[in-house]
Amino acid sequence: MKIVFTDLDGTLLDHETYSLEPARPALEALKARGIPIVLASSKTEAEMRPIAADIGINDPMIVENGAGIVGLSEDNAEDTYERLRATLAAMPPDLRAKFEGFGDWSDDVVAEKTGMRIEAARLARQRRFSEPGLWSGSEAEREAFRAHLRDNGFQAVQGGRFFTLMPQTSKADAMKRVAAFFRQKTGGPIFTIALGDAPNDAAMLQAADKGFIIANPAHAPLEESQREREGHIIRSEKPGPSGWNDMILQLLA
Missing domain, CATH: 3.40.50.1000 (HAD superfamily/HAD-like)
Incomplete structure (x- = not known):
């Protein structure tokens, strides 16, 4: 097949x-x-x-x-995004403040930062498995941030524009x-x-x-x-x- x-x-x-x-x-x-x-x-x-x-x-x-994968079976509907946001919330406040993601922004802000139309931004914010965002800290702080994510089963991947938090996959x-x-x-x-x-x-x-x-x-x-x-x-x-x-x-x- x-x-x-x-x-x-x-x-x-x-x-x-x-x-x-x-x-x-x-x-x-x-x-x-x-x-x-x-x-x-x-x-x-x-x-x-x-x-x-x-x-x-x-x-x-x-x-x-x-x-994430959708459409395989019902048991794939995980709480990944909620666990990811909880991991962010549990970070030291000064480290957490260096990252802003789609979950921290409104549809209007996502549209402004991505160049999307409002409707497209609304769909892009309907996340289940990952969190794109922007990093504003130092490289040393970024490594500490990544280490905290790794300890909780996540990773951070730097793309062309966004710093994306996601499972280790x-x-x-x-x-x-x-x-x-x-x-x-x-x-x-x-x-x-x-x-x-x-x-x-x-x-x-x-x-x-x-x-x-x-x-x-x-x-x-x-x-x-x-x-x-x-x-x-x-x-x-x-x-x-x-x-x-x-x-x-x-x-x-």
Whole structure:
């Protein structure tokens, strides 16, 4: 059984327009063959549900940069976000004051700091597994902050803009959990296919049976890896959903 795991922004969704229309032929071809399409993004479930509905799928989703998975079973509905916020509240006040996250901000503030529209900011604040925010302390304070998180089962990952607090997991770990779920469900072997464009997709691309790096002129390309040199990872020529469409149709052919 094949399963497709795909990043969204800059991969399945156009970097500028956020449209997936150029990938529609490949999406329909996957659906016609009964191949699950697992969306894997830094977005929240609330942000991703409309995208899944537009595609016409109801497969599991990897949300909040791998911090959580939705759609596997009811027991996945954890209290992760509440535990994360409780961990923040238990920190020494002077250390806690150096971090401000989405849970500390209103929809208006999140919109201002991200450039989102208010409705999009509201969906982005509906968090279940992770907390993006901004750090204002020193490097020594940041390490103390990270140590406190580690002691409570969390990590802090610095992205391009935000300092994100999340469980000690990744998109690659989440992909393995989803694959194991389908393996147990079907009783047969699973062939994983991953598509992404950015550094936070690299581990997922490396862990997949077949990886596709989708061109994105908005940032530097990912470095070539040994698995790419061995032919397990291929790069698209076209960017975004056009490249996504080409790679999937090439694979299916």
